[in-house]
Amino acid sequence: MAATVDLEDAFGAVFGEAKPEGYPTPRPILFRAHARSAAVLRVAATDCHSLAWDCSLSVSDLDDLRDDVGIGGSWSDFLDYLKSSLSSGEVKLLFAADQLRKSPGPDGTKLVATKAKGLPRIAISLHRVTGAAVSDVVAEISLALYAAYRTTLERASREQEQMSQLMGSLSSEREKNEIMQKQLEALSFLDKRKATKPKLMADDVPSVSGVTLGSDQATALVQQQIPVPSPSKVPPAKATKRVAPKPRRGRTRGALLQDNEEDDDN
8 A cells, every 4th residue: 555655746845843852952953854756755854064864764664653653544644644743843853762762872863743742653763964964964954945945935926926916806896896886876866866857847837826936937927828829810809889879968056946936826
């Protein structure tokens, strides 16, 4: 099962800091675990000055490490657990023999990683590197860190560019939405204005009694309501019969006095 898994694809590389215990060192110790090939895993640690340790683990060595840790499941599950443990931030370099069941010797150390409290720990034995090989380990880790930095920077730059494009598209869409919203509001206002605007038709003209108007406005309104016939259509006036004048009676200006005596003789 292990032979069918490509370490380069399944594991990749892990960087981190290993806290030394039992060995005085004024500098932090960095480590790197990476797949050197499809079947070899390399682990190296250094203070980037004069100390360095490393080891190479074959597929058979990884199988033994799997049995020692006691991780069940598939081979891929074990590699995931190994990578997670080395990436957890809880990695130490142990030097004192009383802290280990098997002492690596004065020139060796153990890289111990724990994924979480209470879970099985990973312990990988490292061998001391001396002479010019120390510079090789320092250069290897330094160049790998720089390459990882460049990769991370390029990825961040691409993500930033994509974010800028998305923000530009979002801003453009917002402007379009605002323009459309204003157009909709203008159309809605025109519709409401048309719906509420009075339509003055002949049947809807208000009466003079119902509306208080000025004299000039009332006169104009009456003239609009009463049709004025044109001069050409004025009907001819009918002739009226004249009545002969009656003779006037004499106006009595005083009482007529007659002789009463003559009346008595008669």
